[in-house]
Amino acid sequence: MFSIKNFGLTALLATMLVGCITHDENLLVGESASASATKIINSPRSAVAGNLLIKFNEQATLAFEKSERKSDITRSGIEPLNHALRTIGATSIERLFPIDPRHEERARKAGLHYWYTVSFDSNEQLEKAAKSLAEVAEVEMVQYNTIFSYQPSKSVVVKEGPTTRLAVDKVNDPYFKDQWHYYNTGSGIHEKQVAGMDVNVKEAWLHCTGDPSIIVAVLDDGVDYTHDDLKANMWVNKGEIANNGIDDDGNGFVDDVHGYNFCTADGKISWKDSHGTHVAGTIAAVNNNGKGVCGIAGGDGSGNGVKIMSAQKFNADMEGDVAQTARAFQYAANNGAVIAQCSWGYNTAPNGQPAIISDKQFKDSDGATYSAILYFQSMKNSDVIDGGLVIFASGNDGLGQSGYPAGYRDFISVSATGCDGMPTYYTNYGPGVNISAPGGDMDRHGNGGGVLSTLPNNRYGYMQGTSMACPHVSGVAALGLAHAKKLGKKFSLEEFTSMLLLSTNNIDAHMASYEEIAMKYTGKMGTGSIDALRMIMNVEGVPCVNLPKGQLAMIDLKPYLIDQGRDITIIDNDTDSSLIISNADKEKLGITNGPRIFNGKLIITCEKAGHALINVQCVLGEKEAGSDDKMGGRASTKKLAIVVRDGHSANGGWM
């Protein structure tokens, strides 16, 4: 997990700023000072000098787009803005989200065209400039372009250069035997290692290993696309010619062959740190190539792995700003990605406490990133799913809540476990966390207890963190989408997310015999630990509930939704049966009253034989769903099939 400094603090400071800003009447143009102050949504701390992000209202955007600003940026068509631009000595004002003609209509629908970035002399006082722009009535928001930064990741190199072929079960990648996080035998790492505490890929691979149509965008530092164990699974923008300085495919980006470097604004992906390359390997290192490690959705060696797109948002100095982050999401959406893999988040406040504690606070303090992520989620880039999955690491601060953006209720937040199946010492847990996965614990279990994956320059090594847990979930999600592709199945984003979060094993039961751990973490590691085979199973079909014809029956739904003990709360519905079953199916099955869901049980009487789907509303991971103001579990709808047939044999046989 990156240690992203200071950015989390901005929300708190922004809130404070609203209350204590000093009025400067001389600066007022179109707004009162208090009104304009509320438009500045975050703090200038760690912000890019000489640069601000602004969001116009709709009318101003239209006027601005028709203006003659290209010849003179102070001829924007909005006089108060012209005045402010002159005041701060603006040198440019450009769209934050570049125009991609293929998707401009969708971008406008999502409101991305309201956002602009304003550049000016870096010696100009940033806060003064922000106030000047905030005082323009047509400006709705001003956001400091905060720089994210992180410390170099700890990695332990285990092998450099070419590796030898070694047959290991279905795959011949020599280090697969050391990837306990994929297949944990219970020995070889540490005395506390527990068999089965893994993501269960071996059995899942019997059914699916990947599909090249599934593209996972790694928003991170650059992925070493030349790595022997990655290059075959790197996304290739076929419309682009490398290094010719031309935007061949007209997507708005020059030389973006394997992705784009948003920090240097060119197609030259770089990988000074190992983080992005390590994350990418967990998702899609090439399998069965006789080299190095395996990736969860890395294919079977025949070129059928999922594809990795490198959306580089951290530079060689391990820094990146809000604008680069937001553009990376837009790029991923516009160029085919269905999963955004995000092993980063805001840092804690200086006192070690969470800097952001609610969805509302997140939305209010980072409008640019929030808008970009919503855009990514809205993009349908595959026949299999009608939107983009956004998967974040929960954070490495050992806090009793997820970090942000991970904790936002519509994103997936991943916490970390070790080779003993227990929560790691560093993982965030509690509200906002949706699911768990192996992240490794090298402090407790030695280097081998870390996650083993690719490192730049054809190396391999161990790393630990929720950053390493996160790509396990991304990989399993990619595998599930690949399997759905194979079967010709289609899911909504909401349906698939529910299936993913229910593709878990019971971590609470595993912890139960360790009182201290159980007291701290029970019910706080999301729905459980991700399991690739369960993902495949969930993609395959919905469970069937058999019902007798003409009898009132009461069915406990929980066993059909999830293994006993995992954290799921079924929502009672005693008032609106149309939310449970369609009226057409009610008529088909002769249901004249209800059905109801009460105390986790379906109460139903069907007078006619047949089958139908029912919807069960539930909350995954917590007792209550999260909201703008309160972090919580994920509201979800699970489908079950009911099969109504009279006179089933007493033993349940079909005949």
Place this chain on the structure above:
Amino acid sequence: MKITKIFVAIVALCAIVACNPNSGSGNGGQTNSTWSDTGSPVGEWALTEWNGSKELPMGVYLRLNEDNTFDLYQHTLSVLWVHYEGTFSLKGNSLTGKYSDGSDWAEYTIKYNNEAEPKQIKLTRKDDSNDVAIYTATEIPTEVTDQSSEAVNVRSIVIEKFL
């Protein structure tokens, strides 16, 4: 944490997707041809249509053997495949059976569609003429036959009577 049954289910589910005549194009069988009273039920069959619906959430394979024994593989209670066995009897067009635990089948009228490719049989329950099931000849996937759980493991159907 590994559950063998789940593995079994997955293998079998993959198999039925691949083999179920409903799941692929061009092999769905024909149900509009003439149904005949003559034919043989012996063989391996997959449930492909029930009460007019071909999009079935459950899976059923039935093997009717020459010696009047049967093997039934189904996933109707969950995604797990379950194996039943027993004997069946054919008198004229009347098909009955008994599970190895002594439970009876329902009684069916059987019709044959020998012109369909692959062949089909239609079983209509005698106590409910609306309950019509069409089975299509298919080879039962070995993953299903080899790895299904025995019925005894899943008899608790989790249905509770209200009051």
